[in-house]
Amino acid sequence: MTSPPPPPAWLLLEGGGSHTWAATATGDTVLTTAEGPSTSPRSVGEERAVHTLVDLIGQVWDNPTTAPLGVVAAHGAASTRAAAGDFAALIRRALALVGPMAGPVLVTNDLTPLLLSAPGPVCVAACGTGTGFAARNGARWARSSGLEWLLSDEGGGHDLAVAGLRAVVRALDGRGPGTVLTGLAQAWCAESDCTGGDLGEHLFFHVYREEGAKPLVATFAQHVLEAAEDGDAVAGRLVENAADELAAGAAAVCRATGITTGTDYTLLLSGSLLTEATFLRGHFMTWAHENLPPTALLWHTPKSRPEDLLRLRDLWLTPQALPPLTAAMPIHSDPVPSMAEGART
Structure with missing residues (x-):
């Protein structure tokens, strides 16, 4: 008696300058996960990025003869719209080497799902290998830094x-x-x-x-x-300088979206240098409490990844929801003409 084919699944990817996380999901249930090194081509080169993607996809995808319903990737490599398209091309290369497989691909910056994870006005400050800042206040969106280490990422x-x-x-x-x-x-x-x-x-x-x-x-x-x-x-001055850069990035996106002193907003911290209780986080939070005190403070942790990426997938499958996001953040989106509501399950 032959085993029934596995249910259709989604491939989820999240990563930045130091790590990559991969998973498969059916509906809202995460099935398998794997973690590996950076797949950012500007950190490790294109060939190593593809090699790592092939390895991670192979770890989470049991049946390479069955293509994913789609690939949802939130990655620091998507610094610009063109860069998001380039990373989508790397994902397609990796899928072809694993399967060969093919499927529609959505790639956006790793800040995008974080902006969608809290109701009301929100400011995201991310500090890991690099830095990134973003804010959303109603219809107003803004982003700063995140153009890789030669052009930005001060304080990371x-x-x-x-x-x-x-x-x-x-x-x-x-x-x-x-x-x-x-x-x-x-x-x-x-x-x-x-x-x-x-x-x-x-x-x-x-x-x-x-x-x-x-x-x-x-x-x-x-x-x-x-x-x-x-x-x-010497080290103390370097950390103070880094905290000043983080404050400048957060202040810039808050100013651009109208988040000011007295605004009820959520400050969401992401990246190991801010989510862990480091000396740097202490300096940054001192600035935040003195200049833009948040109503709520959240930390983005690895446990948040599946929920964040599945929320992004649902937006992808809602035609009227994606265009405002596309206008606000770097994103590459293949059409998903045949999936609609049934693809969520």
Whole structure:
């Protein structure tokens, strides 16, 4: 007796500069999940991004002869509308290599589902490897930062890590003050197989040894936060500067959408440097309470991913709901002509 075919399912993807989460879902039920490294092509390159997507899809998709109903992806790689389209093309490549499979694809920035997760006015501040800020107040939407590390992302993990590593090199050169970051940097790059030479040579080898080192470099941010909490003056100034950048991003999107002092709004924090109780979050929240006190404070956690992405899927299947979203945020959307209401189940 043959087994019945598996029910039609959706493929869900969420990711940014350091991680990728994949899942399958039928209706509102998540069936399987998997996690892996970054699939952002500007962090790891296109080929590595596709390779990781193939691996993750293969882990969650049991029957590669059956195509997904659709792919819903909220990803930091969707910095612009064109970039969202490019990432959709990478997803199609990965599907073809797994199955071969094909299906309609929706790609938008990872801030989009967060803006939809709270009623009323909302401001999202995201700080992980990079940064992103967005706000929604009625029909007014705004977004700032999120154009990757060469154009933006000030205050994020990669930016803070680079500032910390530069402080170490300045101290080694005599161009800057001494800092406990020097010892932390020595331990941080000790795992590399560079032999001989001084700390400067070891750091050089560690950060330049391979293409796509951005996620690796960003891990040094935790050492900067640790040094700041322990009272190191150099690290403390770097964290204060990062908090100022986060405040500037949040203030910009609130100003653009009319969220001011006295507005009943929700502040939603996302990204490990803000959702975890770090020294950076403390500085940022001090600014928020003094300048734009929120009515409610929420944290975006991994548990929120399925609900957020399924809410985004439902909007995709509601023709009148998607155009305003498309006008406000970077998004690539294939048509879903044959799915309508039945595809939710």
